[in-house]
Amino acid sequence: MVAEKARRSGSVDWILLGATVALIATGLMVLYSATSDLGYREYDDAAYFFKRQLMWLGIGLVAAFVAIQFPYRYLMKLSIPIMASTVLLLLALVIFREGRLLFGQSVSPVELAKLAMIIYIAHWLSSKSDVLGKLPYGLLPFTIMVGVIAGLVMAQPDISEALVIVLVSLAMFFLAGADLMQFVIGLLGGTGAFVLVITRLPHAMERLDGYMTEIRDPLHSANMQLSRGLLGLGSGGLTGFGAGSGRMKYQWLPAGHTDSIFAIAGEELGLIGCLFIIGLFAVVAFRGLRIATLAPDAFGRLLVSGVTCWIIFQALINMSVVTGTIPFTGIALPFISVGGSSLVTCMLGVGIMLNVSRSIASEAEPAAEDSRWRRSTTPEREAA
Numbered sequence: 001m002v003a004e005k006a007r008r009s010g011s012v013d014w015i016l017l018g019a020t021v022a023l024i025a026t027g028l029m030v031l032y033s034a035t036s037d038l039g040y041r042e043y044d045d046a047a048y049f050f051k052r053q054l055m056w057l058g059i060g061l062v063a064a065f066v067a068i069q070f071p072y073r074y075l076m077k078l079s080i081p082i083m084a085s086t087v088l089l090l091l092a093l094v095i096f097r098e099g100r101l102l103f104g105q106s107v108s109p110v111e112l113a114k115l116a117m118i119i120y121i122a123h124w125l126s127s128k129s130d131v132l133g134k135l136p137y138g139l140l141p142f143t144i145m146v147g148v149i150a151g152l153v154m155a156q157p158d159i160s161e162a163l164v165i166v167l168v169s170l171a172m173f174f175l176a177g178a179d180l181m182q183f184v185i186g187l188l189g190g191t192g193a194f195v196l197v198i199t200r201l202p203h204a205m206e207r208l209d210g211y212m213t214e215i216r217d218p219l220h221s222a223n224m225q226l227s228r229g230l231l232g233l234g235s236g237g238l239t240g241f242g243a244g245s246g247r248m249k250y251q252w253l254p255a256g257h258t259d260s261i262f263a264i265a266g267e268e269l270g271l272i273g274c275l276f277i278i279g280l281f282a283v284v285a286f287r288g289l290r291i292a293t294l295a296p297d298a299f300g301r302l303l304v305s306g307v308t309c310w311i312i313f314q315a316l317i318n319m320s321v322v323t324g325t326i327p328f329t330g331i332a333l334p335f336i337s338v339g340g341s342s343l344v345t346c347m348l349g350v351g352i353m354l355n356v357s358r359s360i361a362s363e364a365e366p367a368a369e370d371s372r373w374r375r376s377t378t379p380e381r382e383a384a
Helices: 004-007 014-043 048-069 071-097 109-127 138-155 157-177 180-200 201-215 225-234 259-292 298-322 340-383
Strands: none
Touching: 004 014, 004 138, 014 048, 014 259, 048 109, 048 259, 048 340, 071 138, 071 298, 109 138, 109 157, 109 225, 109 259, 109 340, 138 157, 138 180, 157 340, 225 259, 225 298, 259 340, 298 340
């Protein structure tokens, strides 16, 4: 009985798991270096942030293990309670002016909102596949749902995280088989709304003006985070100064342990180290899309697609900001930046992806056995 259950349970995607472990290990190495000076100055302990990240890593491991074992289809029944709880937490941040964190500045509801939104939209889209082409049942309610969550996130204010939520939601809407015209309308409408909001937020316009100044005259830019991040990346050269030997962490680079940690990686690990990190994210993207393609149902396909897009879009935005490709906006680099909520939710998301990969193996095996049985019995039937 035990052997049969193990045989039917399937196997996780070991390549995806290996890439995730490599990202976490690389992140811990870069994080320790990036926070050593700050930890020593603020807490008289160079390993303070490293120890905290290890604690959150332990929580993330438990969360990922539960997600791998927990049948992902049960998430459909939990999608509404999860979404409702997340909305209440986001409302609490807005009403009580708690900033972006709760519970002693330890838990970020915004990180939870991204995963909750993916679960809820995956359930909603998979249940509405027959009517997505109709405006009252497709684009209209979808826009309202995404707009409410993105609006609550932007009220923190947190523009970058709201952008991730909108981009991931649109990707899922497209992959669900929505009408192309509705998708284009939603994309244009979302872009217009985003531009309108940006122009109404003073701090967002300041960042945009600083970015344009940096592009025109990098040597006289007031945007230290962008200019010094580029300096850190460029000074690393091909192989970098070596792990722990960077200089930007000594109060030179603002937010070097969070939003700009990719610059620290470039300074210490060089171009080769940066390409290694980018390659690991590419592996996560490829394996995630492969799992989504082979998923046994629409909910699993959209769930894995959403988690994959979330991790990759967020990584792309972070690295684009650090390299000056897009205007500065603060967002963590998944698995690498300091942040317990980000690490735990990303590991939880990967756990869900691995869960779906196990379902692919477990459901494909009986089908293969049935095919082999039919081939073996066909000659006997013909002889009879």
